[in-house]
Amino acid sequence: MHPLHWRDTQAQHLTQAGLWQPQSLNEHLQDWARAFGPRIALIEGDQQLSYRDFEHQVCCLAGGLADLGIHSGDRVLVQLPNGIAFARTLFALLRVGAWPILAMPAHREHEIQALCELAEPSAYIVAERFLGFDYRPMAERQLDLCPALRQLVIAGDVDNRGVPLATLHGAVREPEPVDPHSTALLLLSGGTTGTPKLIPRSHADYAYNAMASAQLCGFDRDAVYLAALPIAHNFPLACPGLIGALSTGGRVVFSRTASADEAFDLIARHRVTHTALVPPLVKLWLQAREWDHSDLSSLRLLQVGGARLSSDVAALVTPALGCALQQVFGMAEGLLCYTRLDDPQSVILNTQGRPLCAADDVRLVNTDGTSVAAGEVGELIVRGPYTISGYYRAEAHNRQVFDAEGFYHSGDLARWSADGNLVIEGRIKEQINRAGEKIAAAEIEQLLREHPQVQDAAVIALTDERLGERVCACVILHQPQPITLGALHQHFQSLGLPRHKWPDQLEILHSWPLTSVGKLDKRQLQQRFQCNAEPRQRYLECRVPISADPQALAAALAGHYLPQDLTLYEHQGEWSLGIGSIAQVRLSGTTVQLNVAGQCWSWPADDIPLALEKAAQALPFELWRAYGTATFELARRFHQLADMPSTRPLLQLDIPPLEIRVREGSALIRALQPAALNAAQSRVQELDAECARTLDQSLPRVAQVDIAHHDAARYCRQVESAVAQISRGDYQKIILSRKVPLEGRVDLVASYRAGRLANTPARSFIHHKGGFSCVGFSPETVVEVSAGGAVSTQPLAGTRALGRDADEEARLRQSLYQDPKEIAEHAVSVKLAFEELQPICEPQGLGVSEFMDISRRGSVQHLSSRLKGRLKPGCNAWHAFAALFPAVTASGIPKREAIAAIAEHEGGSRDLYSGCVMIADSDGSLDAALVLRSLFEDHGQAWVQAGAGIVSLSLPERELEETREKLASIAPHVRLLAVETQRAAEVQP
Numbered sequence: 001m002h003p004l005h006w007r008d009t010q011a012q013h014l015t016q017a018g019l020w021q022p023q024s025l026n027e028h029l030q031d032w033a034r035a036f037g038p039r040i041a042l043i044e045g046d047q048q049l050s051y052r053d054f055e056h057q058v059c060c061l062a063g064g065l066a067d068l069g070i071h072s073g074d075r076v077l078v079q080l081p082n083g084i085a086f087a088r089t090l091f092a093l094l095r096v097g098a099w100p101i102l103a104m105p106a107h108r109e110h111e112i113q114a115l116c117e118l119a120e121p122s123a124y125i126v127a128e129r130f131l132g133f134d135y136r137p138m139a140e141r142q143l144d145l146c147p148a149l150r151q152l153v154i155a156g157d158v159d160n161r162g163v164p165l166a167t168l169h170g171a172v173r174e175p176e177p178v179d180p181h182s183t184a185l186l187l188l189s190g191g192t193t194g195t196p197k198l199i200p201r202s203h204a205d206y207a208y209n210a211m212a213s214a215q216l217c218g219f220d221r222d223a224v225y226l227a228a229l230p231i232a233h234n235f236p237l238a239c240p241g242l243i244g245a246l247s248t249g250g251r252v253v254f255s256r257t258a259s260a261d262e263a264f265d266l267i268a269r270h271r272v273t274h275t276a277l278v279p280p281l282v283k284l285w286l287q288a289r290e291w292d293h294s295d296l297s298s299l300r301l302l303q304v305g306g307a308r309l310s311s312d313v314a315a316l317v318t319p320a321l322g323c324a325l326q327q328v329f330g331m332a333e334g335l336l337c338y339t340r341l342d343d344p345q346s347v348i349l350n351t352q353g354r355p356l357c358a359a360d361d362v363r364l365v366n367t368d369g370t371s372v373a374a375g376e377v378g379e380l381i382v383r384g385p386y387t388i389s390g391y392y393r394a395e396a397h398n399r400q401v402f403d404a405e406g407f408y409h410s411g412d413l414a415r416w417s418a419d420g421n422l423v424i425e426g427r428i429k430e431q432i433n434r435a436g437e438k439i440a441a442a443e444i445e446q447l448l449r450e451h452p453q454v455q456d457a458a459v460i461a462l463t464d465e466r467l468g469e470r471v472c473a474c475v476i477l478h479q480p481q482p483i484t485l486g487a488l489h490q491h492f493q494s495l496g497l498p499r500h501k502w503p504d505q506l507e508i509l510h511s512w513p514l515t516s517v518g519k520l521d522k523r524q525l526q527q528r529f530q531c532n533a534e535p536r537q538r539y540l541e542c543r544v545p546i547s548a549d550p551q552a553l554a555a556a557l558a559g560h561y562l563p564q565d566l567t568l569y570e571h572q573g574e575w576s577l578g579i580g581s582i583a584q585v586r587l588s589g590t591t592v593q594l595n596v597a598g599q600c601w602s603w604p605a606d607d608i609p610l611a612l613e614k615a616a617q618a619l620p621f622e623l624w625r626a627y628g629t630a631t632f633e634l635a636r637r638f639h640q641l642a643d644m645p646s647t648r649p650l651l652q653l654d655i656p657p658l659e660i661r662v663r664e665g666s667a668l669i670r671a672l673q674p675a676a677l678n679a680a681q682s683r684v685q686e687l688d689a690e691c692a693r694t695l696d697q698s699l700p701r702v703a704q705v706d707i708a709h710h711d712a713a714r715y716c717r718q719v720e721s722a723v724a725q726i727s728r729g730d731y732q733k734i735i736l737s738r739k740v741p742l743e744g745r746v747d748l749v750a751s752y753r754a755g756r757l758a759n760t761p762a763r764s765f766i767h768h769k770g771g772f773s774c775v776g777f778s779p780e781t782v783v784e785v786s787a788g789g790a791v792s793t794q795p796l797a798g799t800r801a802l803g804r805d806a807d808e809e810a811r812l813r814q815s816l817y818q819d820p821k822e823i824a825e826h827a828v829s830v831k832l833a834f835e836e837l838q839p840i841c842e843p844q845g846l847g848v849s850e851f852m853d854i855s856r857r858g859s860v861q862h863l864s865s866r867l868k869g870r871l872k873p874g875c876n877a878w879h880a881f882a883a884l885f886p887a888v889t890a891s892g893i894p895k896r897e898a899i900a901a902i903a904e905h906e907g908g909s910r911d912l913y914s915g916c917v918m919i920a921d922s923d924g925s926l927d928a929a930l931v932l933r934s935l936f937e938d939h940g941q942a943w944v945q946a947g948a949g950i951v952s953l954s955l956p957e958r959e960l961e962e963t964r965e966k967l968a969s970i971a972p973h974v975r976l977l978a979v980e981t982q983r984a985a986e987v988q989p
Ligand code: OOB
Pocket: 188, 189, 190, 191, 234, 235, 239, 304, 305, 306, 307, 308, 309, 327, 328, 329, 330, 331, 332, 333, 336, 352, 410, 412, 424, 427, 517
């Protein structure tokens, strides 16, 4: 007998036993529509659909799909978020007998392409966009790459190719006759291997899966199920989930995401009775409950499964959420184990329950296939009425994981508790084989969590030349105080743990990487930290006392190290100078790349904050500071506009091998090499003595800059045309800028010193890299994020000149406070910054800490406000950056339209102007200065650039005047190189 046919041999028996019903899933839906006709079946936002209407819509869509040429046995890739469109599509495909392949919204090109290659779908039904991601370009590429793919159906607006889902209305036809034992749909495996596996579930087995689960979980007509996990996953789809709720006449409420904000509101509004989560989300819900007091009293049962739930967290569920807990151990391959509703608390808190069906044949075996002794841990193998007999198109893999008796070898390690319940102890793959000693990751994780500083832990195996595998502890800390591997070793020693179980490597994270359904993704952790195999390099440090003015010394040091690539960044009383680059992180094209000493890693850039976090975590240095820039055109990525041609990466960060941080009284020198440290120390001491002696040298001549007239007429025309677009309602506000070229070669350091003396900037900087230089006196930061996750931004909008004296300044300030245009402009900017911070910050504590103060910046004064908040769990500094970039002060409102119009009016890319110069630290902090009031030089050609905010009331002359006022804070301070030095520079540009 072929092992894969074990289940087929049982068909008659299973049918006779009443476990398999002789109906297709579509026929079940028809029965439910007849039985529960006018009752509400589905709710999404304000839309509610009765069983009858839902079934009718399914029939019409099935007709439309058939008209498109989608027939019985065709595979159809479905990638839709939680919503009615998903349910309609699923059942319509079942009605025509096509096989839906249920991809998750979080899947991207890598997974989608692999699925297309494997299953050769004839159609792809996909959302237009979801959570900021536009699926259409990816889907269109699949049309070109996958020859079998004939139809693209878009739920939403079509861009170039495809048909809108909403237009698929066909005549209602008789459904195709379907064998209930045949494949109904293909689920994706939650497996840990690289390639996706497809799991063919039949009508009969899946109907049993959902309906028996509904019974076990106490679903009835009054059940209101909240689909919070992504509905393409087996758990919310059929355990009992959507299909189970429909089978009892209950209703299903769709939540777009599983965030507590959204879900709590829906639970209260629709009196939800049941829902399901994976453990990482349970923790977030429990945290949210500390301040959220939504009415969750309707909730009867929270199902938790998909990964191990610790007993401690399990114990918090009922007190915090007021509902019963059920633990679920399940798998898309079939087997479901549930704790029962009437189980004692000890079973519910400490076990993963027992099989759904008496006919589930579950065994725990040793590596040689023999059953383990009572209470011992073994690999869980299973066959049964709703467990598959083989993956789709995976013969070789099937031979490995299905044995001759038809058992599926799950790779999960489990034991039976004395009371007959399963306790999942981990996975075979999560056992670390350290020099031959087997170590269970779960055991070390539990002990790590007992350390007072550790909030959560994950332990992974990394390949090690010496040990075979080494133990890597990944931890999230309660407080961002650093913890060392040594401290963890002490902890393990005090617990009496043998030395070979102590972690060999420690990695500190701010949040966990999650799989598409929200489980901890250990594979990503392995990829991320494997390249840290070499111990991280440490900076050698020394602190030198100084007597010079820190700004003068920092500038002198920059002058000394030029023309090497460097960045000098002033913030909070410190001038931080990064010299050279030993590692580079770049965002360009579709990836974020990390280069270190000739080795390169890359991460897909469809989630830029995540990719940057991964790159940062892979840096093989301890306590690094990165210096970098972001061009204004990066904003086009964040706002789904097409890239513009550019020679510079959208974002680049460099780790310097040498750093000098100067403040009043001392300089901290940090270098990777002892020789570099010593040399820098001597340099600092020499230059400190020189700066302290010389006060101000006579700086070279001032450049001739025609800030009053250059391009003035064209600028006024641009303002006029923008005002017309604003009156037409294209956008509300736009910042248009004007470039004024300078003759001669600029002395960066002298210009910096002169400009800095005349300005009172929020930040200042010199950035020089590969023939491009920028010196700036930034009026505001785009974002400041502390190591502890405090976020702050300071929008400045509304400008007046400072005038010639204190009286004039006071008079101009008065007029600024009384100008409705300036005040409106300011208020709108503050509101926008608030809205941008909301999705990434904890709701409590997010607010405006300073409102409409005055900030004096060089030759001008501005209305300024400050907003502060705290990052939500799961968000990093780059999420804050992505939310706030570009500064509204430099783009306009709404940002997307304004950014598009800027390119149109200014005709070309802005590059660094109105982008950022920034520093980012290994502790997660980030400080990004807005590049305005700056001087630029690119391969010998220098210019200054400034803009003004255009609104409907703008007058071209006044806006031109504003650009002059702003240019006046930089242009007069530009210093040129002496003639001889210029000549030398021309020879070697
Ligand atoms: C569910 O399904 P999949 O296919 O995404 O993942 C299955 C794997 C299992 O083999 C096991 O390794 C792990 O996820 N798992 C658990 C668990 N439940 C699943 N590990 C520890 N404790 C648990 N309670 O994850 C799934 C399918 C249906 C219902 C619930 C979960």
